[in-house]
Amino acid sequence: MDEIDxxxxxxxxxxxxxxxxxxxxxxxxxxxxxxxxxxxxxxxKAVQVVxxxxxxxxxxxxxxxxxxxxxxxxxxxxxxxxxxxxxVYSVLTSGGFDLFAEVVTPGPxxxxxxxxxxxxxxxxxxxxxxxxxxxxxxxxxxxxxx
Numbered sequence: 001m002d003e004i005d006x007x008x009x010x011x012x013x014x015x016x017x018x019x020x021x022x023x024x025x026x027x028x029x030x031x032x033x034x035x036x037x038x039x040x041x042x043x044x045k046a047v048q049v050v051x052x053x054x055x056x057x058x059x060x061x062x063x064x065x066x067x068x069x070x071x072x073x074x075x076x077x078x079x080x081x082x083x084x085x086x087x088v089y090s091v092l093t094s095g096g097f098d099l100f101a102e103v104v105t106p107g108p109x110x111x112x113x114x115x116x117x118x119x120x121x122x123x124x125x126x127x128x129x130x131x132x133x134x135x136x137x138x139x140x141x142x143x144x145x146x
Contacts, residue, residue: 001046004028008037009047016049062111062132063104066119067097069127074098080122086114097129108132 007027024034
């Protein structure tokens with residue numbers, strides 16, 4: 001990945017629907033060259049274009065990161081959580097928790113019910129610590145691409 005590829009990715013992070021006619025000049029290429037560069041990145045699976053919803057706009061009012069300790073294989077717990085619509089993502093870790101899961105629920109009581117009635121009963125779960133937070137502004141996932 002060279003500097004032009006990184007410039008394309010920075011522009012896409014800012015506006016994922018940018019037209020090639022606008023993208024090309026911003027990164028020093030023609031529209032067709034920008035399209036070919038992006039297609040190469042997509043074909044190599046170095047980048048993927050996805051839609052990301054705003055949980056607050058979708059009716060979620062309570063958000064939390066759950067730190068989960070597991071006895072046994074945490075992948076089974078992560079798979080069980082991934083099947084739930086409240087779970088935005090889950091990741092395996094190698095720290096104080098075996099996995100983290102970000103969850104969004106309609107309200108605080110729903111969050112409490114989700115932790116107590118859904119997460120804790122999953123086989124292997126021995127600990128759940130909730131880190132609730134409030135999204136004041138829509139959060140965007142931006143990675144430094146150089």
